[in-house]
Amino acid sequence: MSIGGEVQDLLQTDADVLGWLEKAGFPVSKAAMRKVPRSLLQDTRDLRENVRSLVEKRKAGRWGDPSVLNKFLRYAQSHPQLEWNDPRQPALARIRNQDRPGCILAPVAEAAAVLLSSADFSLVKRCEGEDCLLWFSDQTRSHHRRWCSTRICGNRYKVAAFRKRQQGRVS
Numbered sequence: 103m104s105i106g107g108e109v110q111d112l113l114q115t116d117a118d119v120l121g122w123l124e125k126a127g128f129p130v131s132k133a134a135m136r137k138v139p140r141s142l143l144q145d146t147r148d149l150r151e152n153v154r155s156l157v158e159k160r161k162a163g164r165w166g167d168p169s170v171l172n173k174f175l176r177y178a179q180s181h182p183q184l185e186w187n188d189p190r191q192p193a194l195a196r197i198r199n200q201d202r203p204g205c206i207l208a209p210v211a212e213a214a215a216v217l218l219s220s221a222d223f224s225l226v227k228r229c230e231g232e233d234c235l236l237w238f239s240d241q242t243r244s245h246h247r248r249w250c251s252t253r254i255c256g257n258r259y260k261v262a263a264f265r266k267r268q269q270g271r272v273s
Contacts, residue, residue, distance in 0.1 A: 109235065111147070113143060113146060113147065113150075114143075115143060116138055116142045116143055118143075119142055119143055119146045120135065120138070120142075123206070123210070126210070128198075128209040128210060130200060130206055131200050133200070133201075134200035134201070134205070134206060137201075137202075137203055138203065138206070139203035139204075139206075141203075142203070142206065142207075145174075145204075145207060146207060146210075148170060149170065149171070149174055149207055149210060149211060149214075152167075152168075152170035152171055153171060153211075153214040153218075154235075154237070156168060156171065156214070156218055157217070157218065157226065157237050158237075160218055160223055160226075161223055161226060168215075168218075171211055171214060171215060171218075173204075174204065174207050174208055174210070174211035175208065175211050175212060175215060176204075177199075177202065177204035177205045177207070177208040177211075178198075178205075178208035178209065178211065178212045179198070179199035179205065179208070180196050180197060180198040180199060180209075181196075181197055182194050182195070182196060182197070183195050183196075183197045217239065221239055225239055225240045225241070225245060226238070226239050226240075227239075227240055227247070227248075229248075229249050229250040229251075229255050230248045230249055230255070230259070231249055231250065231254070231255030231256075231258060231259065232258070232259075232262075233258075234249070234250060234255050236250040237250075238250045
């Protein structure tokens with residue numbers, strides 16, 4: 103995120119990373135949390151910047167270096183498991199190995215690799231928010247999505263446009 107032209111990193115601690123993983127649908131087990139590496143925050147930032155670079159290069163039709171991403175993919179050990187919590191609807195879940203520190207970020211790397219290798223990049227867009235650095239895959243029906251989040255960046259744009267209109271009326 104950028105505030106007043108200055109980039110602000112919302113990931114400042116390992117707890118921030120663990121909270122972000124939880125929100126992203128990649129929760130870390132309590133046992134794995136006890137093994138969180140000292141480098142989790144830096145590893146997360148390194149992976150994030152590498153993925154951002156790869157997305158930008160893929161979008162521009164240029165070559166990228168996937169070595170950092172591939173380092174994390176090597177930890178992506180998982181297996182399917184049938185879960186039967188509803189008698190009418192068993193579900194297939196993916197159980198991820200989290201016994202080594204590198205495994206914590208492996209699902210993020212896996213999701214990025216799938217995006218880079220199989221997404222329709224005409225639908226991968228950079229957020230139009232003035233201070234936003236995020237990219238997203240536009241899965242809306244019309245494919246006219248402009249912001250990473252309508253609640254955050256879209257709302258900021260709409261509030262700014264409203265204020266500009268109000269200033270025009272006052273003058």
